[in-house]
Amino acid sequence: MSEVLINNVLEELGFRYDPNSVYQQTINSVLHAAALLELPHHLQLILAQPKNEIMVHFPVKMDSGRYRLFKGYRVQHNNLLGPFKGGIRYHASVNLDEIKALAAIMTMKCSLLRLPLGGAKGGVQVDPRSISQDELMRLTRRFTTALGDNIGPDYDIPAPDLGTNAQTMAWMADTYMMMSMPSHSARGQSVVTGKPLEFGGSVGRDKATGQGLVFVLEEILPELGLKLETISISLIGFGNVGSWTGRLLCQRGAKLRAVLDHTGAIRSDSGIDAAALTAHVEKTGGVTGFPGADAINEDDFYRTKVDVFIPAALEQMVDLERAKIMDCKVVAEAANAPTTPPGERHLQDRGIPVLPAVLCNAGGVTVSYFEWKQNRQAETWDAETVDAQLKKHMFAAAARVKLAKHRFDCDMRTAAYVAALESIGRVYRLRGIFP
Ligand code: NAD
Numbered sequence: 001m002s003e004v005l006i007n008n009v010l011e012e013l014g015f016r017y018d019p020n021s022v023y024q025q026t027i028n029s030v031l032h033a034a035a036l037l038e039l040p041h042h043l044q045l046i047l048a049q050p051k052n053e054i055m056v057h058f059p060v061k062m063d064s065g066r067y068r069l070f071k072g073y074r075v076q077h078n079n080l081l082g083p084f085k086g087g088i089r090y091h092a093s094v095n096l097d098e099i100k101a102l103a104a105i106m107t108m109k110c111s112l113l114r115l116p117l118g119g120a121k122g123g124v125q126v127d128p129r130s131i132s133q134d135e136l137m138r139l140t141r142r143f144t145t146a147l148g149d150n151i152g153p154d155y156d157i158p159a160p161d162l163g164t165n166a167q168t169m170a171w172m173a174d175t176y177m178m179m180s181m182p183s184h185s186a187r188g189q190s191v192v193t194g195k196p197l198e199f200g201g202s203v204g205r206d207k208a209t210g211q212g213l214v215f216v217l218e219e220i221l222p223e224l225g226l227k228l229e230t231i232s233i234s235l236i237g238f239g240n241v242g243s244w245t246g247r248l249l250c251q252r253g254a255k256l257r258a259v260l261d262h263t264g265a266i267r268s269d270s271g272i273d274a275a276a277l278t279a280h281v282e283k284t285g286g287v288t289g290f291p292g293a294d295a296i297n298e299d300d301f302y303r304t305k306v307d308v309f310i311p312a313a314l315e316q317m318v319d320l321e322r323a324k325i326m327d328c329k330v331v332a333e334a335a336n337a338p339t340t341p342p343g344e345r346h347l348q349d350r351g352i353p354v355l356p357a358v359l360c361n362a363g364g365v366t367v368s369y370f371e372w373k374q375n376r377q378a379e380t381w382d383a384e385t386v387d388a389q390l391k392k393h394m395f396a397a398a399a400r401v402k403l404a405k406h407r408f409d410c411d412m413r414t415a416a417y418v419a420a421l422e423s424i425g426r427v428y429r430l431r432g433i434f435p
Contacts, residue, residue: 007031009044022101022315022337029341030108033417036408039425042433047107047424050100052076056146060139063132072124072143074150074158077103079118080427081111083154085365086120087161087194088168090136091314094123098315102161102336106365109358111420113397115369120156122147128163129285137171144175151176153190153376159368160194162314165240166206169195190375193368202371204386205364210244211387212363213334214252215394217308220355223402224330229253232306234328236260237313238281241334241361245312246274258296258304259287261313265301266293302326311338318343326352333357348411356413358420359401366393 006017007028018024027048034044054074059067073096076084086106099121107119124143128136144151151158160169169192177188195201204211218228232255235242239261246256256274258267263286266272272293280290288295296304305327311317312334318326323343331347332355333339339347344354367390374381381389397419404422405415 007048009041009048013045013048021097023097023104025341026101026104026337029413030104030417030421033410033414034421036410036414037418037421037425039421043425043428046428047078047104047421050075050077050103051079052150053096053100054147054150055096056143058142058146060135060142062135070124070126070139070143072122072146073099074122074147074156075099075103075120076150076156077119077121078107078424079156080424080431081118082116083118084120084156085110085115085117085368086122086158087364088158088164088172089121089123089161090126090128090163090168091123092125092127092130094125099123101315105336105358107424108417108420109362109365111423112358112400112416113362113366113393114423115366117157117365117369120158121161122158123161136168140168140171141175144172145179148179151191153187153372157190157368157372158192159365160240162239166194166196166201169193169201170199173199190372193371195371200371200375202367202374202381202386203383204390205367205371206240207244207248208367208386208390209241209334209361209364210246210248212366212390212394213241213245213310213332213360214248215363215391216355216360216398217249217332219395219398220402221308221330224353226307226329231255231308232257233308233310234258234260234301234304234306235334236301236311236317236338237335238277238287239312241364242310242312243274243278243281245310245334246272247278250274254308257306258301259293260298260301261287264288265296265298266290267296267301267304268293299325308332311335314338316340318347320346323347323350328352330355333360336361344413353412356416358416359397359412362397363390363394366390 056072102121103119110117172192176191177185180188189200255271266287302322302325307329309328309331315337318339320342323346336357400419401416404418
């Protein structure tokens, strides 16, 4: 095989090639961009490993009176540009490799958006749908306590992700504030973002990731000969990111043809009403049984002809087999790391560009940054200000990616990492390596 399987930097750090490691896939792409930029070797070494990997085990009393032991992670990849920042996910398959990959992606995302933040990610191995709200609250409080001083408003600021939401963040903030000295307690609110509006949240945070993707598509689709107002789309996932993306794109005139979630897949050639589907999912927990569309199987979902295919659920869902049957003009990654390298290569060979997550879903962390800023300055922005600022940030990031693509004649993922690494490289050169 002529292809290089593992980057020499990863090899130097003692990694053994693992085709299923999302971390190795992510760092390989980052290092490919670093090599194009001729980033010094020692900086490549630093970026190829997270700064801190925290793993905790903690007991939670379940409603039955029994105790269960849970495993949680917080990986802090890099804080060169500012405090660590990244979501917390609750999912049964959460593991260290995945959390490390997502933390590294956050470093790149914050840098690409020129936010004064670093990259982190965390999670707990639990299916949140399988336990009660009270159990979820106790789990969240114990996890926050177990993380202790490893998080903080000036140090590491979590946010919601897969399986967590504004309520989870309210419990995390409250727990952190209860553990703080009374005189510092009020400031503790900004330990997390994505909080409910009534408790220090920002207007526009719930729709931010979907809204950011709409701005990115607005900026990039014309180059691909497509118009936002007339595209057809399909979505994997109809949770926070998927449902907002669907609703916002439909409001602009797009047609939602098919949706796949953990309960099944649906399709309607005349278009699915995204607002009605949101109400159905809120009531029933999934897209299955939605009266405005036909039930289809998973393969038929991937085969559905659309302009823009949007994965907004788990990692690695667009693999080689699925890439072979997909019928779309562009893939826009709303989820993190949804495309495997063989899947991406196949799509590229077919002339289907993949717009990377590091750009497409950066609206979430950008409005999280606005929330953190509002909390620290005791300000409340209105919806127009949030939208205008988000648009400015997303357009600028998309422009950086387009510029890097033209300069280096590379794919969009490499271009996004180049644009992120340029800023990181400059700051490392200015700061130097201590001592
Ligand atoms: P969510 O928990 O609100 O929704 C997850 C969706 O994925 C649900 O619709 C669920 O049915 C679906 N899903 C789960 N397992 C599936 C399976 N096996 N097959 C098909 N669908 C499945 O999560 P979210 O916050 O919308 O996050 C989705 C993705 O977006 C994740 O990759 C996350 O990291 C990324 N992301 C989220 C945010 C944010 O602000 N929430 C920001 C940036 C990136």
